[in-house]
Amino acid sequence: MPDQLLFAMEVTLNGLMAGVLYALVALGFVLIFKASGIFNYAQGVMALFAALTLVGIMEGQVPFAHLINAIFGTEIHHFGWHVPALLAIILTMVVMVALAWAVQRFIFRHLVNQEPILLFMATIGLAFVLEGVGDIMWGADIKKLDVGLPQGINEWIDITTFEAFGYGFFIDNLDISATIVAMILVAALIAFSQYTKQGRALRAVADDHQAALSVGISLNFIWILVWSIAGFVALVAGIMWGAKSGVQFSLSLIALKALPVLMLGGFTSIPGAIVGGLIIGVGEKLFEFLIGPMVGGATENWFAYVLALLFLVFRPQGLFGEKIIERV
Amino acid sequence: MKLLSMTVAAVMAASPVMADLVFPSLSYRTGPYAANGIPFADGYEDYFTLLNERDGGIGGVPARVLECETGYNTEKGVECYEATKGEGALVYQPLSTGITYQLIPKATADGIPVHSMGYGRTSAKNGAVFSNIFNYPANYWDGASHAVNHILDVNGGDISGKKIALVYHNSAYGKEPIRTLEELSKKHGYELMLLPVDHPGQEQKSQWLQVRQQRPDYVLMWGWGVMNQVAIQEAANIRYNMENFIGIWWSGSENDVLPAGDGADGYKALTFHNIGSEYPLYDDLQKYVIDAGKAAGAGDQVGTVLYNRGMYAAMLAAEAAKTAQKISGTAEITPAMMRAGMEALEMTEAKMAALGLPNFGPEFSVSCENHGGNGLGAVKQWDASAGAWNLITGYEASDQDVIGPLVEADSAAFAAESGITPGC
Numbered sequence: 001m002p003d004q005l006l007f008a009m010e011v012t013l014n015g016l017m018a019g020v021l022y023a024l025v026a027l028g029f030v031l032i033f034k035a036s037g038i039f040n041y042a043q044g045v046m047a048l049f050a051a052l053t054l055v056g057i058m059e060g061q062v063p064f065a066h067l068i069n070a071i072f073g074t075e076i077h078h079f080g081w082h083v084p085a086l087l088a089i090i091l092t093m094v095v096m097v098a099l100a101w102a103v104q105r106f107i108f109r110h111l112v113n114q115e116p117i118l119l120f121m122a123t124i125g126l127a128f129v130l131e132g133v134g135d136i137m138w139g140a141d142i143k144k145l146d147v148g149l150p151q152g153i154n155e156w157i158d159i160t161t162f163e164a165f166g167y168g169f170f171i172d173n174l175d176i177s178a179t180i181v182a183m184i185l186v187a188a189l190i191a192f193s194q195y196t197k198q199g200r201a202l203r204a205v206a207d208d209h210q211a212a213l214s215v216g217i218s219l220n221f222i223w224i225l226v227w228s229i230a231g232f233v234a235l236v237a238g239i240m241w242g243a244k245s246g247v248q249f250s251l252s253l254i255a256l257k258a259l260p261v262l263m264l265g266g267f268t269s270i271p272g273a274i275v276g277g278l279i280i281g282v283g284e285k286l287f288e289f290l291i292g293p294m295v296g297g298a299t300e301n302w303f304a305y306v307l308a309l310l311f312l313v314f315r316p317q318g319l320f321g322e323k324i325i326e327r328v
Numbered sequence: 329m330k331l332l333s334m335t336v337a338a339v340m341a342a343s344p345v346m347a348d349l350v351f352p353s354l355s356y357r358t359g360p361y362a363a364n365g366i367p368f369a370d371g372y373e374d375y376f377t378l379l380n381e382r383d384g385g386i387g388g389v390p391a392r393v394l395e396c397e398t399g400y401n402t403e404k405g406v407e408c409y410e411a412t413k414g415e416g417a418l419v420y421q422p423l424s425t426g427i428t429y430q431l432i433p434k435a436t437a438d439g440i441p442v443h444s445m446g447y448g449r450t451s452a453k454n455g456a457v458f459s460n461i462f463n464y465p466a467n468y469w470d471g472a473s474h475a476v477n478h479i480l481d482v483n484g485g486d487i488s489g490k491k492i493a494l495v496y497h498n499s500a501y502g503k504e505p506i507r508t509l510e511e512l513s514k515k516h517g518y519e520l521m522l523l524p525v526d527h528p529g530q531e532q533k534s535q536w537l538q539v540r541q542q543r544p545d546y547v548l549m550w551g552w553g554v555m556n557q558v559a560i561q562e563a564a565n566i567r568y569n570m571e572n573f574i575g576i577w578w579s580g581s582e583n584d585v586l587p588a589g590d591g592a593d594g595y596k597a598l599t600f601h602n603i604g605s606e607y608p609l610y611d612d613l614q615k616y617v618i619d620a621g622k623a624a625g626a627g628d629q630v631g632t633v634l635y636n637r638g639m640y641a642a643m644l645a646a647e648a649a650k651t652a653q654k655i656s657g658t659a660e661i662t663p664a665m666m667r668a669g670m671e672a673l674e675m676t677e678a679k680m681a682a683l684g685l686p687n688f689g690p691e692f693s694v695s696c697e698n699h700g701g702n703g704l705g706a707v708k709q710w711d712a713s714a715g716a717w718n719l720i721t722g723y724e725a726s727d728q729d730v731i732g733p734l735v736e737a738d739s740a741a742f743a744a745e746s747g748i749t750p751g752c
Contacts, residue, residue: 011537140366144586170565248360248557251530253528
């Protein structure tokens with residue numbers, strides 16, 4: 001088989017894996033938009049905050065240590081213990097649920113029935129506040145995140161493809177883990193929304209807020225629930241991206257990778273986020289591989305948006321988005 | 329007693345009021361690059377605090393660090409410049425190539441010097457054109473040459489036919505070394521492969537798959553922030569030989585290698601100053617600044633690469649201020665005097681040893697024609713098991729036969745487009 005074809009196959013596989021990582025970020029946006037019509041600008045910062053909290057808990061870091069030390073003249077930084085990854089993930093989820101409650105109680109409860117643009121602006125404010133709180137709470141240094149996920153080249157794929165084609169494909173074990181986690185996550189989300197009482201209530205709210213209220217569904221509860229689930233998705237995305245680069249404040253910029261995925265897949269569809277992620281991942285990687293060298297490279301950032309816009313020309317609501325028809 | 333008090337008050341009133349020497353710090357303690365901005369800003373401020381606490385300032389005049397948060401954003405950096413220049417700012421250290429480019433015409437017009445130490449516009453080395461811009465002790469083109477020289481050294485002086493890849497931040501900063509590397513490839517016969525990475529650089533799979541497929545003998549990196557960590561992790565993932573992976577000095581801090589763990593072992597980076605905290609000056613920093621609770625930050629960054637660089641930048645600014653005081657015969661210097669001091673700066677080993685920093689940086693001198701110093705640089709290597717950098721070469725010269733004409737051509741082009749008549 002020609003080398004270029006083998007390389008293209010390797011790039012395609014890696015594009016699929018990268019797409020899963022993009023989809024993980026996009027999922028959080030979809031969940032909140034579907035349930036409340038809010039485009040959550042803070043989703044990337046939520047991933048950062050969740051990852052910071054996870055590492056902080058695992059490392060036994062004292063939250064707000066610099067602030068406490070500055071006020072009281074103390075010198076405390078660590079509790080002196082290390083928390084196992086699983087327990088730390090559970091504790092981080094408790095923090096994310098508390099955050100969901102606070103967001104609902106102090107922001108969105110006061111903005112019910114307001115214009116979508118106001119809700120969007122509120123999420124911009126939330127992003128800045130959350131980034132600042134994360135900084136004060138856990139510090140701005142780069143933290144190594146190790147929750148035990150394997151990383152590096154997958155030996156089996158390398159050897160198998162080498163034996164088959166004479167060229168070993170590179171697939172990162174972390175990407176394989178992300179794919180498995182994403183599959184479990186999507187299955188769990190679908191099962192939750194289809195087969196549980198809260199899930200059905202969530203779908204009812206997504207379909208029609210007033211109708212849901214009229215049958216006794218608590219909007220407050222549903223929104224706290226959906227922000228908590230988005231917090232969990234943000235935590236998963238934070239773990240996967242944080243394991244690649246360390247947990248640092250640029251993690252919030254992963255949201256930029258989710259936008260073309262949302263445009264392509266639709267803002268209201270969980271399968272859309274996954275399929276959109278895969279198309280963007282493969283599309284941008286193949287374009288960089290085939291066309292990048294001719295135009296000086298670094299095409300991925302802009303090509304993802306070009307690809308999404310191309311799809312929008314034919315399906316403005318995205319591949320799986322709901323077509324909204326407003327009668328006047 | 330009352331008479332004594334009145335006499336003291338009268339004497340104090342008659343004494344001239346000593347103004348502060350203002351050193352703005354365009355820092356970034358927030359945003360995606362905060363992890364790198366914080367230690368540099370801490371080192372910069374702590375050194376001036378030390379001079380104030382231990383020596384009573386510079387030449388008896390207290391130094392005042394005026395910190396302004398840029399978030400590594402060029403527009404904010406320019407706002408910081410405009411907001412602080414009226415305070416009597418003596419020299420700006422923008423810590424961003426983008427901000428430096430914006431400040432070149434502004435600071436020149438305002439008569440305030442800018443010190444872009446190891447970054448910014450490389451051809452600012454030509455002081456005959458860039459009268460107010462200094463980039464000593466080394467610049468990006470020196471760095472490119474240092475990296476190639478090191479590769480030459482480990483290959484017995486012959487790298488013809490080798491393939492060298494440059495993984496770079498797709499920005500003005502990252503593109504700086506390309507021209508020099510192209511010229512050096514003509515001279516030494518290596519093949520240059522360019523791999524740009526878009527900001528911020530969290531996803532680099534495409535670039536590292538190309539490295540894996542095309543197998544360059546060496547990879548050079550011009551990165552900053554998360555791009556560095558991801559690149560080192562991806563290089564480890566594809567099992568690239570870290571001995572053959574060399575970063576510029578902005579890709580060589582602890583922040584860059586620690587997230588990759590053992591995978592980063594053997595990674596090399598360039599440097600224009602020494603590493604660690606085993607210097608007499610650090611004892612004073614501990615005593616007068618850290619232990620006294622006067623540190624700019626939490627005191628936990630002391631001795632890290634970027635803290636040392638910030639401290640080194642402050643030390644060079646303070647030495648230039650001392651030189652300016654000596655030349656002008658007054659302790660209360662103006663930005664124009666500071667510029668003259670920077671232009672007459674001479675850093676010798678004896679001077680650095682007297683400051684408590686023996687063998688900390690290369691010896692160099694600045695002149696009207698040469699604002700870039702001697703361009704010396706060294707190579708260091710990361711030892712993951714010890715969690716420490718080690719210098720593996722001495723400070724060595726860059727290839728001025730190649731860089732000199734490039735500096736001359738680029739600065740001449742700038743002079744032509746800006747209507748500057750070069751001269752000293």
